[in-house]
Amino acid sequence: MCAKKVTTKSEDVGTTGHQWDGIEELNNPLPRWWVWIFYLTVIWGLGYTVFYPAWPLISHATQGIYGPSERKAVDDDIAAWDAKNAEVKAKLVAADVNAIPADATLKDYAANAGKAVFNTYCVQCHMREGQGNPAKGYPTLSDNDWLFGGTMDAIVATVSHGVRNTTDADARNVGLYMPAWAENAAPGPMADAASAKLTADQIGQLVNYVLKISGQSADEAKAAAGMQLFADNCVACHGDGGQGNRDMGAPNLTDAIWLYGGSEAQLTATIANGRGGVMPAWSGRLSEGDIRSVATYVHALGGGE
Amino acid sequence: MSDSQNQSLYAAREPVFPRRVKGKFRTLKWWIMAVTLGIYYLTPWIRWDRGPSMPDQAVLVDLADRRFFFFMIEIWPHEFYFVAGLLIMAGLGLFLFTSAAGRVWCGYACPQTVWTDLFILVERWVEGDRNARIRLHRQAWNAEKIRKRALKWAIWLLIGLATGGAWVFYFTDAPTLLNNLIHGTAHPVAYISMAILTFTTFFFGGFAREQICIYACPWPRIQAAMMDEDTITIGYRSWRGEPRGKQNVEGNGDCIDCMACVNVCPMGIDIRNGQQMACITCGLCIDACDSMMDKIGKPRGLVAYMALTDEARERAGLPDKPVWQHILRPRTILYTVLWSGIGVALIVALFIRKDIEMNVTPVRSPLYVTLADGSIRDAYDLRLRNKHSEDRWFMISATSPESTFVLQLEGTNDLKVKVPANETLEQRLFLIAPRDSAAAKAERTPVRLWIEDQGTAEQPKTDRVSKDTTFAGTGKPD
Incomplete structure (x- = not known):
């Protein structure tokens, strides 16, 4: 008969020799076609090493006659996406900068592309979501206070040329500093920028005046004395009421936002030793499309004007 | 030390040539085959009006738009828990049926069983019944063998093609896809899916058959944990059948060792050896044995659906427990409660979800x-x-x-x-x-x-x- 009984007695097939708690495993053979498939996978595996990079040699490895490369695959992917985005990118570069946020298509593309640009080039200083780093004076980009303006064209200009750098002639505030007002300030451009030298007492009076106009608790007597010092030395940049001046990147001293901190000690340090933050120019490193993209992203972080 | 050093790594498959059988379980299996295949092949063609710009296919897995449509229900990707819930219900349902009635899924509803059954039907139609097929298997290749094999394989391939064809219709609008398939303009993925499913159907149903159940499927292993001595399964009443041998010989049992139960078995096993992993409880051996018992004038039920406890009770001369006592047990009740609990929860979730x-x-x-x-x-x-x-x-x-x-x-x-x-x-x-x-x-x-x-x-x-x-x-x- 063809339909023979299935043989599963240990004397027929033997055991694997494995034993656990008295339970033995019968060494039933595999069906023949399973074994064929096993040999096929071995052949397949060898073929794979011929077609794909595999065998290590002294200085490199065999590259495979099929010559695949993950680098090339990524490059091809990027090229394919660039080609797909070429049209909208061209539109982005040609568009009126201030009209980008209102154009749904451009904004959608630019904000997403800009996020990638931001997280590659900007996030190291300005931190995630543009939260800034007050300890180092890297401005918060998601609030609604701007040193040089928060409109699209102002952001694009700042990103393109940077601030006080030595590489871009059009950088903002080249040679302009928050002067170091202390009489014992370290020599340098910031000390040179001070039109007068102030004593520690005078600086204390000035600090209390700034505390007062920014709505914080201050020593009234010192603040009153500081008012004249402010009028003499500070209004040229920060304005009569301390509202700041974006043409010079002079911050508004009456609001709740401080680039280097608004406490008495932090203000004293700022006035005594001066400030002069630097931002690199990106026009040489980023394309116009990328700059516009990142500006759109920053504009949409919550403070765009 | 292993004592299998000189043993061959593989064993050739013992070909199985199931004989044709008639009986109530065979009839039930024909009906289940017709219904399940009907559902599988026809479902993609049911239309369902969802309004403009929406697909009008009743059951559609729209991968491109990440939507699943099932008649009036539309599932979004974030609602995948409905699918997860259905899968858990399917699992619990399998537990429930297995603990109550053994491997009924394997024997009647599993696609591997249904398609193999269909393939054997074709095989029998082309090559004849068991003895003719054995003869054909053993004879040298000649014109007759080539003709029969070619015809059989061609029909199998067509069934495989229809199986793969039906599958791809679940993923896109069926009439459009059929039109594209005929004109050669369908997406390559459709052709590749059809080719793969054609091949797997052809191979699993035509050649691998019972080996899928024995070697590839995990369920026969899991079922051991799902079944217990009260589970209704297929058994051989050895107390009645043994010693097997010639009819009307004093001292012999009812089993006349006619091999009818073995010859009809699609798994190629002998049910008289007792419960075994390869048994899918399809019931064909019951039909075979019952018809033989009718012929020799003995009562039916030498091979029958029974529980292990019944076997022990019968040996002791006690009557069988009623079927409901086998089915209504704490274990099956617990499975039913869990199953319906998840079902009710899913239905409630379906109705309270917002637009x-x-x-x-x-x-x-x-x-x-x-x-x-x-x-x-x-x-x-x-x-x-x-x-x-x-x-x-x-x-x-x-x-x-x-x-x-x-x-x-x-x-x-x-x-x-x-x-x-x-x-x-x-x-x-x-x-x-x-x-x-x-x-x-x-x-x-x-x-x-x-x-x-x-x-x-x-x-x-x-x-x-x-x-x-x-x-x-x-x-x-x-």
Whole structure:
């Protein structure tokens, strides 16, 4: 008969020799076609090493006659996406900068592309979501206070040329500093920028005046004395009421936002030793499309004007 | 030391040539085959009107648009828990049926069984019944063998093609795809899927057959844990049958060793050896044995559905337990309760789900932003879903027992956004707590965000959905 009984007695097939708690495993053979498939996978595996990079040699490895490369695959992917985005990118570069946020298509593309640009080039200083780093004076980009303006064209200009750098002639505030007002300030451009030298007492009076106009608790007597010092030395940049001046990147001293901190000690340090933050120019490193993209992203972080 | 050193690595398959059999279980299997194959092949062709711009296929897995349509139900990817629930129910259902009635799934409803049955039907039609097939198997290749094999394989391939063909229809509009397939303009994935399924059907149903159940399928192993001595399964009444041998010889049992039960078995096993892993409990040996018992004038039921406890009771001269006592046991009741509990929960979830939905992800880096006037602003990323088939405007608002907030939507001066039909929209929301307000100073304030569907002109429906989240303030109470 063809339909023979299935043989599963240990004397027929033997055991694997494995034993656990008295339970033995019968060494039933595999069906023949399973074994064929096993040999096929071995052949397949060898073929794979011929077609794909595999065998290590002294200085490199065999590259495979099929010559695949993950680098090339990524490059091809990027090229394919660039080609797909070429049209909208061209539109982005040609568009009126201030009209980008209102154009749904451009904004959608630019904000997403800009996020990638931001997280590659900007996030190291300005931190995630543009939260800034007050300890180092890297401005918060998601609030609604701007040193040089928060409109699209102002952001694009700042990103393109940077601030006080030595590489871009059009950088903002080249040679302009928050002067170091202390009489014992370290020599340098910031000390040179001070039109007068102030004593520690005078600086204390000035600090209390700034505390007062920014709505914080201050020593009234010192603040009153500081008012004249402010009028003499500070209004040229920060304005009569301390509202700041974006043409010079002079911050508004009456609001709740401080680039280097608004406490008495932090203000004293700022006035005594001066400030002069630097931002690199990106026009040489980023394309116009990328700059516009990142500006759109920053504009949409919550403070765009 | 292993004692299998000189043993061959593999064994040739023992070919199985199931004989044709008639009986109530065979009839039941024909009906189940017709119904299950009918459901499989015809379901993609059922139409279901969902209105314009929506697919009109009753059952459709729309991978491109990430939607699953099942008659009046539409499942979005985030509602995948419905599918998970159905899978758990399928698992529990399998447990329930196995603990009550053994491997009924394997014997009657498993696609491997159904398609193998169909393939054997074709084989029998082309090559004849068991003895003819054995003869053909053993004879040398000649014109007759080539003709029969070629015809059989051709029909198998056609069945495989239809199987693969039906499968791809579940994933796109069936009439359009059929038209494209015929004209050679369908997507390559359709052809590749059909080719793979044609091959697997051809190979699994035509050649691998019982080996899939014995070697490839995990279920025969799991079933051992699902079955117990009260489970109804197929057994051989050895107390009645043994010693097997010639009829009417004094001392012999009822089994005349005619091999009918073995010859009809699609798994190629002998049920008289007792419960075994390869048995799929298809019931064909019962039909074979019953017809033989009828012929020799002995009572039916030498091979029958029975539980192990029944066997012991019969040996002791006691009557069988009634079937309901085998089926209604704590174990099966527990499975039923779990199964129906999940089923009820899924149905309730299906009816209470809304046509609009919102997910809220608070932006936590940074926790908050101080604005120039000293107010504190938090950002939230909203995912707004509109399941209606037309665009809807969502009005956004926020309520909090402890504070009031100024709301601002990124990119618009309005507090409402248009969510396109059948889509998810991502929108950033800003909540601003005025300077010195309780929320600005507190570390955390609970806040509930609302979306209100503005409806359409004809149907100014106002569905409301809310999500609770928190507002992060400075945490400096001064």
